[in-house]
Amino acid sequence: MNALRFCASHGGVCTDSKWKPLLHQQEKSSSKPSCCHVHLLSLSCTCLHSVLHERTYDAKHADGKTNKCQHSALVMMRMMSKQHWILRTWLFLYLLVQKVYCFLPAPQNVTVISFNLEHKLTWRLGPGSPPFVHFRVQVYRNKRKLWVPVSNCSDLQMGEPCDLTTSFKNVYGYHLAQVQSFTTDHESNWTSSKFFHPLLETTVGPPVVSLTGCGNCLLLQLSPPTSRGLHHGLVEYFFREYTVNVSRTRDKAQFTIRASSGETLINYLETGAQYCITALPLPNINMKALPSGPHCAFTSQESVGTVPVILGLLCVLLVLAILGSAALISNGQLHHLHKHLSRTMKTPGAQEPSAAYMLALEPRGT
Numbered sequence: 001m002n003a004l005r006f007c008a009s010h011g012g013v014c015t016d017s018k019w020k021p022l023l024h025q026q027e028k029s030s031s032k033p034s035c036c037h038v039h040l041l042s043l044s045c046t047c048l049h050s051v052l053h054e055r056t057y058d059a060k061h062a063d064g065k066t067n068k069c070q071h072s073a074l075v076m077m078r079m080m081s082k083q084h085w086i087l088r089t090w091l092f093l094y095l096l097v098q099k100v101y102c103f104l105p106a107p108q109n110v111t112v113i114s115f116n117l118e119h120k121l122t123w124r125l126g127p128g129s130p131p132f133v134h135f136r137v138q139v140y141r142n143k144r145k146l147w148v149p150v151s152n153c154s155d156l157q158m159g160e161p162c163d164l165t166t167s168f169k170n171v172y173g174y175h176l177a178q179v180q181s182f183t184t185d186h187e188s189n190w191t192s193s194k195f196f197h198p199l200l201e202t203t204v205g206p207p208v209v210s211l212t213g214c215g216n217c218l219l220l221q222l223s224p225p226t227s228r229g230l231h232h233g234l235v236e237y238f239f240r241e242y243t244v245n246v247s248r249t250r251d252k253a254q255f256t257i258r259a260s261s262g263e264t265l266i267n268y269l270e271t272g273a274q275y276c277i278t279a280l281p282l283p284n285i286n287m288k289a290l291p292s293g294p295h296c297a298f299t300s301q302e303s304v305g306t307v308p309v310i311l312g313l314l315c316v317l318l319v320l321a322i323l324g325s326a327a328l329i330s331n332g333q334l335h336h337l338h339k340h341l342s343r344t345m346k347t348p349g350a351q352e353p354s355a356a357y358m359l360a361l362e363p364r365g366t
Contacts, residue, residue: 104126104129104133104181104182104183104186104187104188105125105126105127105128105129105181105188106126106180106181106188106189106190106191107123107124107125107126107135107179107180107181107188107191108123108124108125108126108127108191109122109123109124110122110123110177110178110179110191110192110193111123111193111194112164112175112177112193112194112196112201113161114196114198114201114202114203115202115203115204115227116202116203116204116205116225116227116229116230116238117165117171117198117202117227117229117230117234118163118165118227118228118229119163119164119165119167119168119196119198119202119229120161120162120163120164121137121153121161121162121164121177121179121193122161123135123179123191125158125181126181126188129181130183131158132183133158133181133182133183134155134156134157134181134182134183135153135155135156135157135158135160135179135180135181135182136149136153136154136155136156136179136180136182137149137150137153137154137156137162137164137177137178137179138150138177138178138180138190139164139167139168139175139176139177139178140175140176140177140178142173142174147178150162150164150167150177162177162179164177165228165229168196168198170198171198171199171234172198172199173197174195174196174197175195175196175197175198176192176193176195176196177192177193177196178190178191178192178193179191179193198229199285199287200285200287201287202229202287202288203287203288203289203290204238204239204281204283204287204288204289204290205225205280205281205289205290205291205292206225206279206281206290206291206292206293207222207223207224207225207239207242207279207281207292208222208223208224208225208292209221209222209277209279209292209295210295211277211295211296211297212297213297213298213299213300214265214299214300215271215299215300216267216268216269216270216271216299216300217265217266217267217268217269217299218246218265218266218269218275218277218297218299219263219264219265219266220244220259220263220264220265220266220277220279221262221263221264222239222242222244222259222260222261222262222264222279223239223261223262224238224239224261224281237283237284238281238283238284239261239281239283240260240261240282240284241258241259241260241281241282242258242259242260242261242279242280242281242282243256243257243258243279243280243282244256244257244258244259244264244266244277244278244279244280245277245278245279245280246266246275246276246277247275247276247277248270248273248274248275249273249274249275249276249296250273250274259279269299270299271299271300272298272299272300272301273298273299274296274297274298274299275296275297275298275299276294276295276296277294277295277296278291278292278293278294278295279291279292280292
């Protein structure tokens, strides 16, 4: 129930020249003021003067000192007479319900998370917030001394971070952001983050690693990660030098070297052994850095044992020799048998061999 309808229902007339235009303005305005403010304006109507024994509400409370729904309820209860206890109870309950629905919890834990100068603003939902609440983000411009909305973060849903990479371009200064939750009817208070310094608070790394073997050495190649927040000058600043830990897989023997971006040759290693390395950026200032994961490679191809190979070859040769000897012996016996048969057939009075005997003497496979 708005102010004018409330007055009309109780036979009152808004005669105050100061508040009547404000009531019309609040009802016709497209903006959505807090419901507590609207109720306090409605209480300034002189209809309460006639309803509550001609006791008017002090407009100063609604104008500047306070605009709390609970305070207005207490003031009204003091002004009400005992004869209007029904109206008093109804109004108290009405304002209590409106107080509950007016209040929209503000976001919590507003934090800027930065990796390689890519910044994202995150927050948590305020306790008791409705599931359909949305969020908007503003950043503070120190030169202009005002809060500026972030165009790509004007209507975010829960769990959707705000990308502030382009908003925090100045990596040498401090920045501030704030978040507000809102619905179609209400909006919460703003919750600000802590002051954020990109150059001091961003986390750099991990670097891109390539590792190959070269006999008794390893060829290591390091390069900075790709990021929208890094330009050439900052890449040189953050990824000029690395600490490289080299570990031999066989016995965990390890040592540490310094390397720069580009190719680095790690010499005097064991041939045919596997080594694993991790690389950590060493920025010029004290800041957080992430190491690369372990990358492993052999210095050369794994050596194959010669004894099994020799034994295998000897076995193959032995089998071939046995098969060859058996073939030669078999061919020699058949040839000798054919010769003996020929001589027997040429001898006078020799009987001609039977067909079965001749078939048995034929070489197999013919």
